[in-house]
Amino acid sequence: MKTLKLLIAGFGLFVASSLQAQVSVNVSIGSRPDWGPVGYTEANYYYLPDIEAYYDVRASNFIYISNGNWIRGRYLPARYRNYDLYNGYKVVLTDYHGARPYAHFNTHRVKYYRGNRPHTVVVRDVHHYHDNHKHYKKHKAKKHHRHHHDD
CATH class of the missing domain: 1.20.5 (Single alpha-helices involved in coiled-coils or other helix-helix interfaces)
Incomplete structure (x- = not known):
């Protein structure tokens, strides 16, 4: 017993x-890496224009091109050993939820080019952005029109 x-x-x-x-x-x-932008919990991917690579937040791995093929790996290849992830330019892709962000690589490459040093960019739903942009133009035009009549 x-x-x-x-x-x-x-x-x-x-x-x-x-x-x-x-x-x-x-x-x-699936947690944000230490070097990742703070406050973007909905992000699945970061695009790193300086090295033309992606980071998959959920899988905790990098996606980079090697010999014409997209490779997934826990670490960046040796050719990027001096790249500073903490201070590098990062684009937070919040509008893509598939498994292959590199399907839009040509667009990302042109829009977020190497050597561009702005603050981290957040890409949101494109339709929502354009709707707000039109509203802003309309609002600005009304203000300008009103000001013009005061003269």
Whole structure:
């Protein structure tokens, strides 16, 4: 009877430690890297124009081109060993939710070119941006028109 109680207690400890290990592993999956822009929890990908690569936030890996093929890897290749991820230009892609952000590489490459040093750019739903932009133009035109009549 004493042996049975010890076995049950041992099994209980084993199960408890396994559950604790699962929780700690799940917490780290898909979290923003230390060098990633703060405050963009909805982002699945970052585009890194200076090295023409992507970072998959959920999978915690880089996507870069090598010999004409897109490669996924936990680390950047050796040719980027001196690239500073903390201070490099990053574009937060919040409007793409598929598995291949590089399908839009030609667009990203032109729009967010190498050596451009603005602050981190956030790409949101394009339709929403244009709607707000039209509203801004209309509002600005009304203000200008009103000012013109005052003269």
